[in-house]
Amino acid sequence: GESVGLHLPTLSVQEGDNSIINCAYSNSASDYFIWYKQESGKGPQFIIDIRSNMDKRQGQRVTVLLNKTVKHLSLQIAATQPGDSAVYFCAATQRSNDYKLSFGAGTTVTVRA
């Protein structure tokens, strides 16, 4: 099975600074990796994904980096805002298991004003 884990359970960041959230996965057969944001009382919200044949993908204020050699991915948030305060999950999946998501435990990001 897939094991997905985050490096730090909490991250405190000053408003305006960049945030980096790290994640490790175990299954080298994983095809896709997705970052979700979960605010209190809400379901996970899709942020950005990356395929295993890529090493970087950029979105609006977010960048995901994938290092397949060490089975590591990261989410970078530029110019962190108070609205970025949430729990962030990385998830891994693969076509051979019909894209069932395996989630890590989550990193709680707190933005300081």
Place this chain on the structure above:
Amino acid sequence: DTGVSQDPRHKITKRGQNVTFRCDPISEHNRLYWYRQTLGQGPEFLTYFQNEAQLEKSRLLSDRFSAERPKGSFSTLEIQRTEQGDSAMYLCASSLVAYEQYFGPGTRLTVT
């Protein structure tokens, strides 16, 4: 709002009672997934449907759990004879592109 809705949002029940949750996916999405999330953890896969066919059930889904998607649209998740260990957030997600799953707000179940 992702377009996936779940009802109810909160449910408090006594141990031994049956509960049923409903999920309405995004209308054109053919896949529907159920996950369970406990405090401080990421969601764990329970089961999923492609149209009306239930394709897989996790071993987390005991015989007390049953899910249906009768017309390939909304889905229900029923838990019979609830136990305190069933207390969790039950999340539904739907997708058209299989790995892009959009989650609903969840149903928080508390078993007393």
